[in-house]
Amino acid sequence: xxxxxxxxxxxxxxxxxxxxxxxxxxxxxxxxxxxxxxxxxxxxxxxxxxxxxxxxxxxxxxxxxxxxxxxxxxxxxxxxxxxxxxxxxxxxxxxxxxxxxxxxxxxxxxxxxxxxxxxxxxxxxxxxxxxxxxxxxxxxxxxxxxxxxxxxxxxxxxxxxxxxxxxxxxxxxxxxxxxxxxxxxxxxxxxxxxxxxxxxx
Amino acid sequence: xxxxxxxxxxxxxxxxxxxxxxxxxxxxxxxxxxxxxxxxxxxxxxxxxxxxxxxxxxxxxxxxxxxxxxxxxxxxxxxxxxxxxxxxxxxxxxxxxxxxxxxxxxxxxxxxxxxxxxxxxxxxxxxxxxxxxxxxxxxxxxxxxxxxxxxxxxxxxxxxxxxxxxxxxxxxxxxxxxxxxxxxxxxxxxxxxxxxxxxxxxxxxxxxxxxxxxxxxxxxxxxxxxxxxxxxxxxxxxxxxxxxxxxxx
Numbered sequence: 001x002x003x004x005x006x007x008x009x010x011x012x013x014x015x016x017x018x019x020x021x022x023x024x025x026x027x028x029x030x031x032x033x034x035x036x037x038x039x040x041x042x043x044x045x046x047x048x049x050x051x052x053x054x055x056x057x058x059x060x061x062x063x064x065x066x067x068x069x070x071x072x073x074x075x076x077x078x079x080x081x082x083x084x085x086x087x088x089x090x091x092x093x094x095x096x097x098x099x100x101x102x103x104x105x106x107x108x109x110x111x112x113x114x115x116x117x118x119x120x121x122x123x124x125x126x127x128x129x130x131x132x133x134x135x136x137x138x139x140x141x142x143x144x145x146x147x148x149x150x151x152x153x154x155x156x157x158x159x160x161x162x163x164x165x166x167x168x169x170x171x172x173x174x175x176x177x178x179x180x181x182x183x184x185x186x187x188x189x190x191x192x193x194x195x196x197x198x199x200x201x
Numbered sequence: 202x203x204x205x206x207x208x209x210x211x212x213x214x215x216x217x218x219x220x221x222x223x224x225x226x227x228x229x230x231x232x233x234x235x236x237x238x239x240x241x242x243x244x245x246x247x248x249x250x251x252x253x254x255x256x257x258x259x260x261x262x263x264x265x266x267x268x269x270x271x272x273x274x275x276x277x278x279x280x281x282x283x284x285x286x287x288x289x290x291x292x293x294x295x296x297x298x299x300x301x302x303x304x305x306x307x308x309x310x311x312x313x314x315x316x317x318x319x320x321x322x323x324x325x326x327x328x329x330x331x332x333x334x335x336x337x338x339x340x341x342x343x344x345x346x347x348x349x350x351x352x353x354x355x356x357x358x359x360x361x362x363x364x365x366x367x368x369x370x371x372x373x374x375x376x377x378x379x380x381x382x383x384x385x386x387x388x389x390x391x392x393x394x395x396x397x398x399x400x401x402x403x404x405x406x407x408x409x410x411x412x413x414x415x416x417x418x419x420x421x422x423x424x425x426x427x428x429x430x431x432x433x434x435x436x437x438x439x440x441x442x443x444x445x446x447x448x449x450x
Contacts (some may be wrong), residue, residue, distance in 0.1 A: 012295070013271060013295055013296050013297030014271065014275075014297035014299070017271060017272055017275075017297055018275055021275070046294075046299065046321060046322060046325065047320060047321050047322045047325075048319070048322060051319075051320070115397060115398060115399050115422060116397070117323075117324045117368065117399075118203065119206075119324060119368075119369070119399055119422075120203050120204060120205070120206045120246070120399075120422075120423065121203070121204045121206065121246055122202070122203045122204065123202060123204075141204070143246075143247075143276065143277055145277075145299070145324045146324075147323075147324070163202065164203055183277070183299075185275065186275060186276055186277045186278075186299070187275070187276075188241075188244045188275050188276060189244070191275065192275070
């Protein structure tokens, strides 16, 4: 059973739909107390960094999430903004992030006429092995939409790299904490495999 | 390397899928759910749905159909038509669409746009711009499925849209739409060079060459297709297809 946290920001419908399609039990919870029994947590997120952190803090999610991630060490997967929230903070906002992964979230540099947000399907390549990237279909590609990118302190925490003007961390793992900058729930068979892998951990 | 997105743009008339020519004469194509199942199997990059009469008839989006679509599709989804308030946009995001397409609302409800962009991010807001050439050969921006002339210049208007919170522009040539005669390269290039956000070119695709041309010469960031993905050929019967996988790297 995967517990999807509804703190008020994100594509819950599409994540839930994909779990249903691949036959994985999932539930959407919108109260912190419903997280207490969670065995595996998916943190979605679309929108602005501070808005999301504000909702996590004011909604009373912060403490229970922290306990789940750092003490109980249940697997957590952050998607898109959800991955950025795992870092110490973002250039997009002023509030601190969850800080579970030693990393920062920074703005894509404007360069060579590259349009920001980085939007569309892009190829990724593995940088370190991880359980969630096992047996991805050939030439794995995913759907991205983001104006900010995550930069990990330790290269070994980067599990997938992507190139858009510069190389950046498309997926990360630090112990039991996983993050995907792209939207697996919107990435056909590639995303299905990644979510299946997460469900199997 | 980022792939150039090639996006079927499907026209809804409430519960039916239709296709128009120059925004007129909607012909029945089929059931939207069956059609999107095929596009999902074909692993298309993204889908855009536009209800062409919602705004005209002052009707809200048909959430039941959109919900069924979202259950079948595992690619990015955008919807436009009849969105003029924040709550309706929220309903669409909740279903599992990640972009809303707005046209008239940019002219009439800029505050709503600002609210959507602030809450869901600019990338979730697609500004739809329908353009027609007037008698003197100047481009003008239209709303309400091409029935209302705003008299605005598309290049100036698109710059404003970017400032108003649009994360992407869907630029449609009314003169080219449904004609299979190629995109309006000049219009697309002018707008693309004037804005910093991605531009989806729409209207006129009749061959793969048209698609590569609008990307290379028109500087489009993405391409939307209508007739070519729902008909066998010009003047022939309905055939849901996607001839463009891996056309552009």
